Structure formats: C-alpha cells, structure tokens
Amino acid sequence: MSSAFFIPSVNLMGTSCLSDAINSVQSLGYKKALIVTDSVLNQIGIVAKVTSLLEQAGVESVVFDQTKPNPTIDNVNDGLAMFKQGQCDCVISLGGGSPHDCAKGIALLVTNGGEIKDYEGVDQSAKPQAPLIAINTTAGTASEMTRFCIITDEARHVKMAIVDKHVTPIISVNDPELMLAKPASLTAATGMDALTHAIEAYVSVAATPVTDAVAIKAIEMIQANLRQAVSNGDDITARDNMAYAQFMAGMAFNNASLGYVHAIAHQLGGYYDLPHGVCNAVLLPHVQQYNAQVSSARLRDVAKAMGVEVTAMNDSEAAEAGLEAIRQLSKDVNIPAGLEELGVKRDDFDILAENALKDACGFTNPKQATHQEIVEILSAAM
Template sequence: MAVQEQVYGFFIPSMTLIGIGASKHIPEKIKELGGSKPLLVTDKGVVAAGICKQVTDLLDAESMPYVIYDETVPNPTDKNIEDGIKLYKDNNCDSLITLGGGSSHDCGKGIGLIVSNGGKIHDYEGVDKATKPLMPYLAVNTTAGTASEMTRFAVITDTSRHVKMAIADWRITPGIAIDDPVLMAGMPPALTAATGMDALTHAVEAFVSTIANPMTDACAKEAIQLVSKHLRKAVANGQDLEAREGMCFAQYLAGMAFNNASLGYVHAMAHQLGGLYNLPHGECNALLLPHVEEFNLVANVDKFVEMAELMGENTEGIAARDAAELALEAIRKLSADVGIPATLMELGKRYGKEVKAADIPTMTENAQKDICKFTNPRLATDENIAEIYTKAL
C-alpha cells in the first residue's frame, strides 16, 4: 500500500531553563548568545512589582550595560514597536532581553524583527515573512500562560485599524527561554487565572487542531493535566512554588503544542476583542473557550472524551458524545473556580468597556481573516462565528 508523503517540522527554542533559580543564569546566557548591551523590554507592572530590579541587579553584578524600555502595554501596539526600535538604535544596543508575559515578549519580538529586517511591523503580518534572523535574544518569563517566551508567534495591535496582527515566523523564536517560578510568586490572582486559562486554551486548541501530530498531542495532553492540577492552587496561593512550577511546565508544554499545531477560532475571535476593546487576552480566551469547543466537538468526539478524562472527569460507562460534553463542563468549572467572568458583558464591565452586539459583524469579519482560524477542526461560516459571539455576550 502506498503511503502518502508527510513531513512534520517541530519548532523549539535552542535552550530553555525551567525551575526555581533559573533566572540567576540570565547574564551568562545573554553572553553565550553574543549579547553585550541588551535592550530590556518590559512593562510598568513588572517594574512596580520589583521583578525588573531582580534582573537588573544580576546584570549590574556582571557590569553589563543595558537600556530599559518599560512602556509595553497589555496589548502591545505598533507604536510600542516604533518607540522600542528608536531606543534600541539610539543607544547602540546589540541584543534583546524580554521580561514579562506575552505582552513584553511580543513587543520585543516586534522590535527585534524590524531592527533586523527593516520596514514596518505591519509588513510582517502573516506567516514567515522575515528574511533575516534576530539579534541575540533571551526571553525571561514572569507569567505562566502565553508561552511567548518560546514560540514563533507575536500579536501586535494595529492602532489605526484596531485589529490585532498575528505574526508567525520561526525567525522570531527566542534563542533562550527562562521560566523561574520565583519571578511569578508575586503575580496577583486575577492575572494568574487569566494567564493559566490562556495556557489551557493553547493546549486545547492544539490538541484538536487539524495539523496535530503525536508530538503535539503528547505536549498538549500533559499541559491539560498540569493546568487542571495546579491552576486552582496557584490562584489561591501565589507563594505556592510547587503550583507555580507546575504551571511553568504546563504553559511551556502548551506552547510546544501550539507552536507546532497552531490554534483555532478561540484565538481568532479573542484577538478581535483585544484589538477593538483592549480587553485582556487570557480572559477573552477563557470566556470563549467553552463556546468555541462546543461548536468544534462534533469534529473530533474522541479527543474531547480524552480531554474530559485528562481534566479529571469520570467517563466510565458513558456514551462517547455525553462523555465529550464533560470536557466542556470541566472547562467551565475551572474557569468559574479561578474567577473568570461568565459573559463578555461582565468582562467588559470589569475593565470599564462596553462589548456591543453591534460590533459582532466587524469582529466576525476580522476573525475570518485571522491566521489562527486555518487549523480549527471545524469549518465555520460568518453566521457560525456571529452566533458564538452572541452566545458569549
């Protein structure tokens, strides 16, 4: 019997350090990459929490010069990229350290992309549009969710269109990633919940992706189990380093999964909520996740049954379709337990925004243009997407 040719690529960073104390190796690792004067890209929250000083103290101890860019916003913008590029060039930096969650990493990737390749960030929306590698780049993670410290993805808001531009390019993958639970211990419960549910979303979407393979499935399944085991504990007690470390591994494995199997309509739709209303990405994902997966369930019932079991549901003696529904229930229970709002209107009120039904056609149109949609397990019409938004509203 003839076998159809199929080759799988697998994207990973060249080195990753995970565990208590991993951040102590920052100076030596940026030197190993070839950096001597990094631009440190972070945000005001990381600075205010004292986390940035923990890192700069390490650099100071090695007499390494650096420049700090701390203006990154929760949904990083094209203006962030422009300002960071100017600071990098004006100070003759030769390398990059990103410190924070997905926002800082995505912002740093955008800065590095343009410094190395030229043009504007808008030129790189889409897949593999860069032609040159980035400068030496080390990513230090302070949240357990986005996995942006090790992926080939960046999402930047186009402030003129109010749309999130999704960039997927293997050249923007950090050379070294560091995940130290000690740096995450002070993360507040709401942020812990949002980033943790982001990690779960990555794992779930990768698990049911149309280009999933045995390697991505292995990563996704372990990530789903780890989030189910550790997220509630990490939200309840941020100083629980065992739970924090468990979430480090969970989000990293979820990143390995979606870095290679990509995502789906949860992200395609969440990007529109972030771009239009500037709502937090993790909470948008968490809220949309059960609605989108309810739509997707018929496309791969067996995987949803397995997902239910991974999340601790008892499926013994239950019909497959009913067992698959338990996965959706488990997602909803976890989301509620960690304090995620139940509706988009509630989420909007939390942040002083009004999510409007009148905006659904625009969000639907833009979601259908998002690159994340292409690996969703079930094809969706505009009417399907609009209905999901309406249910979540």
C-alpha cells in the same frame, strides 16, 4: 504530510534559573541589552533585579518599560528607536506575553527593516531577528518560547498575528520565583490562556503525536494546579508546575497552531483592548461546543485530562462533560461569565466575525466556520 517542530534552542526551567540565564547572556558575548518590559514590573523591582545581575556579569542594559497590555505598533517603533540609540546587540524581554511580543516585534525590525505590519501572516520575514532572551514572569502565554507575535494595530482596531520562525527567542527562561505573589486575576487569566493553547492545539488539524503528548500533559497539570496557584500565589510548587504546564502548552500550539478561540479573542482584544486570557477563557467552551460536531473523540481525551471519568460515556457525552469541567474551572478561578460583562456589544459582531475569519490562528480549527457561525459563537458567549 511533513511537519516541523519549532522551539528555542535553550530553555531554562525551575527555581533560580534566572542566574543561569544571565550567565548565558554573558557567555554568548553580548555587551548591551535592550530590556523590554512594562511599568509595573519596573515599579515593583523585578527589572532592577535583572539589571543588577546583568551589571554583575559585565553586561550593560537600557530599559524600555512602556509596553501596553496589548502591545501596539507604536510600542514596537519606540522600543526599536531605543535599541538603535543605545547601540544594543541583543534584546531581553521581561514579563508575560505583552513584553515578549513587543520585544519580538522590535527584534524582527532590527534585522529585517520596514514596518511591523509588513510581517503579518505566516513566515513573511527574510532574516532571523536580533538575538532575544525571553524571561517569563507569568504562567500562560508561552510567548517566551513561541514563533507567535501579536501586535495591535490601533488604527484598524485589530490584533495582527505574526507567525514566523524568525521570531523564536534563542533562550527562554521560566523561573517560578519571578511568578510568586502575582495577582490572582492575572494568574487565572494566564492559566486559562495556557489551557486554551493546549486544547486548541489538541483538536487542531495540524496536531501530531508530539504535540498531542505535551498538550494532554499540560491540560492535566493545569487542571491539577491552577486553582491552587490562584488561591495561594506564594505556593512555589503550584507556580513551578504551572510554568511547566504553560511551557508544554506552548510547545503544542507553537507547532500545531490554534483555532477560533484565539482568532476571535484577538479581535476582542484589538477592538475593546480587553485582556487576552480572559477572552480566551470565556470563548473556550463555546468554540469547543462548535468543534464537537467533528471533534468529539478528541474532546473525550480532553475531558479525561480534565479529570472526568469518561469510561461509561460515549464520545459526545464525554465531550460535553469535558466542556462542563472547563466551565467549572473558569468559575472556580473567577473568570467573568460572559462577554457582556466585558463590555462587548452585539452591534459589533459582524466586524468581529469578519476579522476573525482572516486571522491565521483560525486556519487550523477542526471545522471551518461561516461568518454566521462565528456570530453565533459570539452570541452564545455573551
């Protein structure tokens, strides 16, 4: 079976690489950028820092800062209108997964036209999107370097999964200085999102030796650094290590895809407008408990990467010990214990399960579930 490996052509990492990114925008000849971000990053001055650097480089910019935590079709349309009105020639996303995904939707429509819902699914677009430079401010989603774009259709109460090689940014930027002092809750949620990416990619039926290598390294680094990043948001070493870890987790799932954690979490986010990383963290051990029926050997490797001494254990024992290590990490970084705390209702399980089974992320889960099995996973996660 053949496989492909997708990644931006340029990926800037490490302290102060933001300046290198701005120089790249200038050297590529872009004259006016639409900056897609959120109101919080605008209020705390991160946006002003970027616009100032762009101005110094001779690049004009306009700012769209209305991206919601779960970006919507309306967000994409409003940003697209601003791009056209401003006669921009590139897009810069600034933030975490939400601005990146919104920017991807905008950039895709610039060149392909139509509505964003036309591109739900896998590789539905005909042309590469407008040039996108993705500047990351959180260590979690890896949306700054992936071909995944998640947009909420508020009318249907679902998150649309757009998986398309044409939404891959041309440049990704991970400067840990932009991640300092972020709230502990955000750090925890995005960090557990990255852990989910790595684990789901490792047990995916589309995994390859390349994705395996980066997935395992990502798990090791998250296990070693997330607690410190949460407890001390100004620890630049922990922030830098988490940036590398989430990037490697992104390399893994961008090419091996994901599984039922994300397929279900997308429904929870679309239906209840819940934070994606928190949903992933709550669901992760329960979905992997289900997957252990067929993936205990792979989950043994995950357990080892999580710091568990597995030498004297069989695969099933090691897999269970790995799940316990995941639960302990979630607890240590103050992730809610279950879906009930998030306001999820049992009466909604049937519609959530129905939509989860349609989500493209579930197609590579190591064991394909029935409707009732998804309901049982949801029930266990309450």
